[in-house]
Amino acid sequence: MTRQLLTGNGAAAWGARLARADYVPAFPITPQTEIIETLAEWIDRGEMAGRLTTLESEHSMITAAAAAAATGVRVFTATSSQGLLYGLEMIYTVAGWRVPFLLVNVSRGLATPITLEPDHTDVLAARDSGFLQVHCATCQEIVDTVLIAYRLAEDPRIRLPAIVNQDGFYLSFTREAVELPAPEAAQRFLPAFDPEAIRFRASRPLSQACAVLGASSYSYFRYETHLASLKALDVYDEIAEAFEQEFGRRWPPVEAYRCDDAEIVFFMIGAFATKAREAVDRLRDAGVAVGLVRPRLVRPWPAGELRRTLLRKRAVVVVDQNLSMGSGGVLHAELAATLYGQPGAPVLLSFVGALGGRDIPPEEFFEMARLAREAAEKGEAPAPRLLYTAQELREMRKLQAVAHAERKELP
Amino acid sequence: MFRIRFHGRGGQGIKTASQILGSAFFRSGFEVQDAPRYGAERRGAPIFAYVRADRSPIHERGVILRPDLVVVADESLVPIPAAGVLQGVTSNTLLLVNSPQTPELWQQRLKLGAPVLCLPVESEGEDRAGLPHIGATCAGAAARLVGVVARESLVQAVEDELAKLGADELEFNLDHALAAFDAFSRHAGRVQEGAAIEAGGYARPEWIDLEPDAALFAAPDVEGAATSEGAKTGLWRTLRPVIDYERCNRCSWICSTLCPDGAIRVEADHTPRVDYDHCKGCMVCVAVCPPHAIAAVSEAGARAEESPA
């Protein structure tokens, strides 16, 4: 097997190709566009079977994706940021159809203000929809995860659509060495999609996605979607095992790095978790017992695995690259809910950072680790903090001075 | 607390009835909740609305499960389980039915031990359920039966709710509301305020743990053809089209094609047959039949003839 340099977008496209996706409903948006351009070119040149249809919006794109899946083909699509939110009505809607397909989201900060650079607020807006959600940290992980996610989504016990998330720029436009699975091995691991009874054909009338009257029916169907998502926790383990056997790479639902004897643990999702991993090594060099926990599965939320890994640690540093306005970091809240009331629950520190692609330099990781040790000593977490420096504010003030040049008073 | 439920059909002013009664209580110094309950129901389909009234602030919410008074604007709904008229009715519940039959007959028929009153007959021969004032009439009667609403409060309540319809409509409805109020003077105060459900010795809910079912069953999907025929929309009907086969010229298509619901089938010998399980009683067939071979008759009357007992 050969390794080659691929961007995250290239890896996502290869994932779709190796999965032999039949149908690609598409709509361009930065930083995702390269994925559909790559697929369009392959299909055009006959290197990939299937059909790409450009829709006029992400709302339509997701509708077409799910409708095609409901007709019995394997569907791949991709979007980002505003596009994901434009399609959000359908993201929530089609999860209840119980038809599997894959959507790669290339995370990008949400307006306002509009930006092209990444954070995870976009994809976390879809977290309550019923889509499975898997987050990647490297380009290798993207191509592998596309295959894993298809098998998970299509499993007869699950049958839910899935989002595979990668960070814009830091993965989407970043080339890394990737070992591409061999097509035959990919086919062994992920056989053709069997839609079973949920598909349209003349001989078997089927009405899909009917309305309900009455809260009992509504509660049942909604909760069943939830149960199917939870079921994906067990099924994921089986699939990860099968993947490792076929390809030799292990992608656990929760990546735990140097955690066994760690007192302090960083908690992050996505590409910047590799920066935390680097910081862990440097802190270990300095004699600090630190580790990293990175959930790859965000939906379903691997609560049991997180408890097994994090209980009896002294402190956990949650770095949220997202912001729930009026509340704070989403992962912090989710993790607090997971650990609250459990014996040996660690002190949780909340940091919001890397919004709109802002970097997190090593010093900030070191400082967060120091604060975590302090918090563990005191048994009390400091107030949530935005990773934002005095220098950044000075630069901001300069911009404001230009923006408000006519004004006498500035802050 | 008073807990009152109004039952009727879409288009009969059931929501208005609950609002008039709600306002009348409010005008009488009560705390009030009134609300309609909508589903996908259309004109003619069974609907209900409810009113709670108490001297203290009301914290109960949602559908009334144990009514003190049930007012039925359309008697044909009583035997229909889906209409829920009798839900939670006990021997302490007063039933008021818009019916030409006697309360005694209803009591015998229902065997619930619940006292029954019937709205006075004033419009024999008409389609009782189609009366334009039935909502106001029901509200006026209910206002008297609870015994705590003054006549003046009812007048104000009808004005509060219906002034927007114009002077003529208002007067028309007011007359009927007051007529019903006055007609039930003998029964003023018959409705007993129900007690709250006690926390001691309650019936424990039989909670179950849902298991994940196969996706096909766990999605709102229907495998099959025309299962909607299991929904008996014939229950919506207050008028029934009856074909006079002497007059029918066996055109073989007009009533059948133009029936919006496709509820008229034409047999091989060109004879049309109305599917009364599903005919909603729109009377399009009556309007379009060239030889006027289809008559609109009162549904209640037709049913009474079918089962005279």
Next chain:
Amino acid sequence: MSAETRFGRMKDLPSTHLLGTGTAMCAGCGGLEALHEIYDVLGARSVFVNAAGCMTLLSVYPFTPFRGSWLYTSMASAPAGAQGVRDALDLLLARGALPPEEDLQVVTLTGDGAAYGMGLSATSSAIERGLDFLYICYDNEGYGNTGQQTSAATPHGARTATAVGGHVGWKKDLFAIWCAHRPAYAATVIGAEPLDLARKIEKAMKLKGPRLILALAPCPTGWGYEPRDTVEVGRLAVKSGVFPLKEYEDGRVTHTKPPHPRAPVKDYLRLQGRFAHLFEPKRDEATIAEIQAAVDRYWEGAG
């Protein structure tokens, strides 16, 4: 037309009906009348991709009136749903995974709220992509399912729940918008004229590509008339020239039932509560004349 049609006369119309009874549509629904007539001709080898509207409630679990298939989507994106289904069927056919006899006509079913407004972008794009689908709009000239608020299909002067003094705007011309896209076919139909309707569905089914069936859907609930008058209101919409029955094919528009002579529009308006304010308490001659003039202008142009 008669040479190519199996619907030579009224007696040729189907007398048993395919669409199941028991739906939640209002008694006297002109949209349902048109739909069941359409379905009789179209048949059960079809999949309806439904937009949000009154007919969302055609299929309420566990009841469906369809003998074929159905998929409910959303208000804005039913044509995109049709695209996904059609593309998937084509892919399966091409790879031999679906025998041709298992193929389905893909149909979008939408009310005017979606067709004229929220769903117009998705519709325009589906036509532009040449999607092979039948697009049925039941047009009851307002957001009927929510209580008849003004939509882009509401006619001038009509009272709605959000235009209590009567709508000041004019109805959008969806038929012309479709024709501007050069579709395979476009036609207007009404349930009250079932023979004209049946012939048009028959013709539409022989063609491939985007095909519009725009059905005026007299609505007793929203328009304010007795349910029994649905056919009468529909016939007068045609007779008065307010709703021209026509079809578009190969770049040409043909009127299939031009009214001769045209009944005055006031005959049509007066039947309906939504226009009652034009007659009582004071007759609003100016508005009635405006509506009449617009209809006259249309037919002069059509002549």
